[in-house]
Amino acid sequence: MNNRIVSAFIGLVVLLASSGSVFGAGGGTTLQHANVNIRDTAAIQRGAQLFVNYCLSCHSASYMRYNRLAEDLDLDEDLVMDNLVFADVKIGETMDIAMRPEDAESWLGKAPPDLSLISRSRGADWLYTYMLTFYQDEAGGWNNLALPNASMPHVMWQKQGIQKPVYATHDGVETVDHLTLAEPGLQSPEEYEDSIRDLVTFLEYLGEPAKIKRKNIGVWVLLFLALFALIAYALKAEYWRDVH
Ligand code: HEC
Incomplete structure (x- = not known):
């Protein structure tokens, strides 16, 4: 995987981990x-x-x-x-x-x-x-x-x-x-x-009260985003293949 995708991935994980904290x-x-x-x-x-x-x-x-x-x-x-x-x-x-x-x-x-x-x-x-x-x-x-x-x-x-x-x-x-x-x-x-x-x-x-539902939805949204990032990357590779 390309470096930028890796850092986007890490960013998502950090976001997920910190979302529950309350100061x-x-x-x-x-x-x-x-x-x-x-x-x-x-x-x-x-x-x-x-x-x-x-x-x-x-x-x-x-x-x-x-x-x-x-x-x-x-x-x-x-x-x-x-x-x-x-x-x-x-x-x-x-x-x-x-x-x-x-x-x-x-x-x-x-x-x-x-x-x-x-x-x-x-x-x-x-x-x-x-x-x-x-x-x-x-x-x-x-x-x-x-x-x-x-x-x-x-x-x-x-x-x-x-x-x-x-x-x-x-x-x-x-x-x-x-x-x-x-x-x-x-x-x-x-x-x-x-x-x-x-x-x-x-x-x-x-x-x-919405936190219960939101936390459950949040996991799916992040999984979707991660999957989508992979698809977008594959698509980009496909488009640029002809250009190069
Ligand atoms: C006998 C009445 C009474 C009962 C029963 C009671 N409280 Fe209190 N509570 C008070 C009063 C009066 C204050 C205001 C205290 C102050 O600011 O000096 C207070 C303040 C608080 C605060 C602080 C609010 C703040 O940010 O300043 C919290 C948290 C709290 N109560 C939670 C609870 C919880 C949880 C219960 C049940 C386990 C409970 N109380 C039961 C009378 C009560």
């Missing part, structure tokens, strides 16, 4: 890798279950309708109604919450943002790190390494257990060096990490 906003802490696989439908289903159980009471996902969820995740609409819908809503409605934003603000100090697009603004690794780094401070309140002084309580503490901070002093400034699990939860650390990976996979899907 999320960093935090005060080193981000841990979520390693989500957006094509893992079972993970998105488990994540959806966690989301409606642990998050939807405060956060809406008002760009998502339950029937779209059913369609994308290959779930029967009745199954979705029975397992994912607790409020008095119909299958065609969006994932909203009953709480009024003003009430949420006065109870929690800050209104919980809609999470429809959170994976796009924060990125999967940030969300994963955020859900893993809640800890209880000396005063007994919740704090978080990715979002210091977050007004969100650790809603999944029963699963994870209670983490406590270990401090270190650098240049006279005391910071949290790492967290230790002071009280184990219902899940082992590995199981909890898997649950959070599922939850973040769901949030990734939520941020861009």
Whole structure:
């Protein structure tokens, strides 16, 4: 193969490999890798279950309708109604919450943002790190390494257990060096990490539902382009044979 074709090929492969990366906003802490696989439908289903159980009471996902969820995740609409819908809503409605934003603000100090697009603004690794780094401070309140002084309580503490901070002093400034699990939860650390990976996979899907289909189509488009490049090259060789 000619050099130019080889480099075009490499270009395509690089494009394919980099298309999934998200450059999320960093935090005060080193981000841990979520390693989500957006094509893992079972993970998105488990994540959806966690989301409606642990998050939807405060956060809406008002760009998502339950029937779209059913369609994308290959779930029967009745199954979705029975397992994912607790409020008095119909299958065609969006994932909203009953709480009024003003009430949420006065109870929690800050209104919980809609999470429809959170994976796009924060990125999967940030969300994963955020859900893993809640800890209880000396005063007994919740704090978080990715979002210091977050007004969100650790809603999944029963699963994870209670983490406590270990401090270190650098240049006279005391910071949290790492967290230790002071009280184990219902899940082992590995199981909890898997649950959070599922939850973040769901949030990734939520941020861009078309991604599931697009990723599948994308592979075929790139294969087609590669094949087409070969045909075009063969055609060029054929035309120029007479000229030379
Ligand atoms: C009790 C209500 C409540 C529940 C339940 C809750 N949150 Fe929150 N959440 C909040 C509040 C309040 C904030 C705003 C925190 C702040 O900015 O200080 C927040 C902030 C966040 C943020 C940060 C948004 C940003 O970019 O600043 C994320 C991400 C988040 N929540 C995810 C979740 C997930 C995932 C769940 C379910 C596992 C969940 N929350 C459950 C109240 C809640």
